[in-house]
Every structure is written in C-alpha cells, then in structure tokens.
Amino acid sequence: MHAWNRSYADVSLILLFITIIIGPLSRLNNLFIRFLSWRRELGIWCFIMALLHVYVLFQGWFYWEPIRLIIGVNQETGQLSFDPGFTLANLVGAVGLAYLFLLALISNNYAIKILGGRSWDYLQKKSGTLYILVVLHTAFFLFFFRLGSYNWVQKPFLVTVTVILVLQWAVFIRSVYQSKN
Secondary structure (H helix, E strand, O other), rough: HHHHHHHHHHHHHHHHHHHHHHHHHHHHHHHHHHHHHHHHHHHHHHHHHHHHHHHHHHHOOOOOOOOOHHOEEEEOOOOOOOOOOHHHHHHHHHHHHHHHHHHHHHHHHHHHHOOHHHHHHHHHHOOOHHHHHHHHHHHHHHOOOOOOOOOOOHHHHHHHHHHHHHHHHHHHHHHHHHHHH
C-alpha cells in the first residue's frame, strides 16, 4: 500500500513541478513556448495522480475513517494518536487537493467561455498557491515525519524546489531589467 501511495504522490509531484517550471522557462527562452499548451493536460494528470494518492491512503491506511486523516495512526501499533505535524500536513494536503480540483475543473474551453478569458487566466495563474501548499505538504512527509529514515526523494525534491525558485527569480529580475530599458 505504501509503495502505491508514494508512487502516485511522486508522479503527481513531478507533474506539478513540470507544469510550474514550463512558465518561467518559456519566459526565459522562446524554445519552451511550445510547451505552454501542455500545462493544461499535465495539470489534469497531476490531479488524477493526487486523487489516486488519496484513494490509496483512504483504502489502505485510513480505512475510510476521515478522523484518521486528522488524528493520525501510530505506525507500529496501528492505534490512533495525535500528531500536530501530521494533522497540519494532511490539512494542507487536503486544501491543496481541493485547489487542484478547482484548477482541473476549469481546465477546459467551456470554463474559459463561462468565466471569460481574463477571469480564467487569473485563476490559473494562482497555481503558485497550489505549488506552495504541495511543497509544504511534501516537505513534512519527506523531512519531518518518521525522523531518522532516509528517503531518496529528499535531494531531488530540494534540487527541484531550488531550480524553480531560481528560475522564478531570474524571470523577475529579467522583467525588471527589461522594464527599465
């Protein structure tokens, strides 16, 4: 169960990272503009993988008892035990999933028609909020939950988060420089 849970979570995370990174790359280099249209499909698949991640958790770990999502389950005994970090990380993940659902729901031409292009674009550009929620949720489970256990995903996660941050700052600095000239 844990391997499936992590696999779906990891694939969802990778798809989100790719979706987020396409934006700054396309602003820094015209070669990446062709990938902008992929973000819609990548985002929808990100949502599907995140949904499967949650499904596996509820099926195999929480036994369809939502209280287990909030209270937590002791890994050794299987008993309910309160862990504030676990609770907060799961709540952040739940908010992120709800936000991802909203973005996936409006990732179609019909939504653009109903909302109007500017309103739709405004909502889609707020995917940075989703990114922050997912990074916080993931960081807790990679670095703070079950301390002492090494997870090979830690280093790629940190590298990817750093690369995205550097690219976003590079786009910002470039836009400031271009607006001055």
